[in-house]
Amino acid sequence: MGLELQKISGNTYIISAPTNIGVYVNNQGVILIDSGNDKEAGRQIIKLLKEKGWEIKMIINTHSNADHIGGNNYIQRRSNCRIAATQLEAAFIQNPIFEPAFLWGGFPCSTFTNKFLMATPAKITDIIPSSGKILDTDLEAIPLPGHFFEMIGVKTPDNVLFLGDALFPERIIHKYHFCFFYDLASQLQTLERLEALEAEVFVPSHGIMTKDIKNLITLNRDKIKEIISVILSLCAKPTTLHLILEGLSKKYNLTFDANQYLLISSTVKSYLAYLYEKGELEMFFSASNITWQKRSNIKG
Ligand SMILES: [Zn+2]
Numbered sequence: 001m002g003l004e005l006q007k008i009s010g011n012t013y014i015i016s017a018p019t020n021i022g023v024y025v026n027n028q029g030v031i032l033i034d035s036g037n038d039k040e041a042g043r044q045i046i047k048l049l050k051e052k053g054w055e056i057k058m059i060i061n062t063h064s065n066a067d068h069i070g071g072n073n074y075i076q077r078r079s080n081c082r083i084a085a086t087q088l089e090a091a092f093i094q095n096p097i098f099e100p101a102f103l104w105g106g107f108p109c110s111t112f113t114n115k116f117l118m119a120t121p122a123k124i125t126d127i128i129p130s131s132g133k134i135l136d137t138d139l140e141a142i143p144l145p146g147h148f149f150e151m152i153g154v155k156t157p158d159n160v161l162f163l164g165d166a167l168f169p170e171r172i173i174h175k176y177h178f179c180f181f182y183d184l185a186s187q188l189q190t191l192e193r194l195e196a197l198e199a200e201v202f203v204p205s206h207g208i209m210t211k212d213i214k215n216l217i218t219l220n221r222d223k224i225k226e227i228i229s230v231i232l233s234l235c236a237k238p239t240t241l242h243l244i245l246e247g248l249s250k251k252y253n254l255t256f257d258a259n260q261y262l263l264i265s266s267t268v269k270s271y272l273a274y275l276y277e278k279g280e281l282e283m284f285f286s287a288s289n290i291t292w293q294k295r296s297n298i299k300g
Pocket residue numbers: 019065067068165205206
């Protein structure tokens with residue numbers, strides 16, 4: 001099924017897709033917020049905008065995950081548009097091998113360098129700060145780190161806030177339980193920041209746009225807290241990452257394919273680091289492994 005352009009408010013539009021794409025139009029042309037899953041999304045975006053007589057001037061990427069930058073290369077080659085991203089995300093966008101290498105934690109074998117984890121590279125023309133006015137546009141960057149290193153939200157003058165992956169929809173949380181997080185402490189702060197943010201319409205990248213995100217924030221935070229308590233209970237005695245993953249997959253009925261394994265094991269490592277830094281877990285090096293144990297059980 002083809003993608004469609006839908007007006008949200010004023011000059012702000014959405015192209016609803018597995019990864020939503022924001023469209024902001026002014027007299028200079030179109031600014032895209034993310035570019036879709038892949039080349040095909042890029043092709044359809046260009047076609048839709050051409051029907052309107054609109055020209056793409058810039059893509060702003062909320063972050064560098066392949067499903068948000070997949071159309072970058074195709075669109076940039078055809079429109080010669082600028083691409084703006086924050087510094088750390090820009091490094092991944094220009095060097096997509098970093099994504100599977102980071103997730104795997106070593107040289108990624110060919111099974112991991114697939115299109116879900118590795119987009120085609122595109123040229124970043126502008127590195128932008130993660131907060132404040134974006135370049136010479138009327139758009140504003142809002143820092144939303146946590147899901148990825150230096151993710152941003154983008155707010156348009158029509159008071160529409162594109163959230164990237166700062167909030168996952170109920171459907172995804174209930175089905176998968178595990179959402180990818182790089183930095184849990186930042187993610188929890190981001191959820192707090194979102195509670196205080198005002199906008200007419202919020203657009204999560206993988207969900208339906210909404211006027212009120214309070215319930216979604218609670219749902220996202222509750223799932224993180226639930227997973228924390230499951231991990232802590234799995235670490236009642238010294239436990240390896242392997243056993244923690246096994247316990248979680250039993251509890252949540254998870255089945256791992258290559259991509260799921262990389263995303264979930266990386267996220268669990270981030271949970272472990274978060275709990276370690278909070279003093280809730282201790283880490284031990286044994287002869288051949290690292291084990292994790294809930295701190296209160298050690299001191300009695
Ligand atoms: Zn995403």
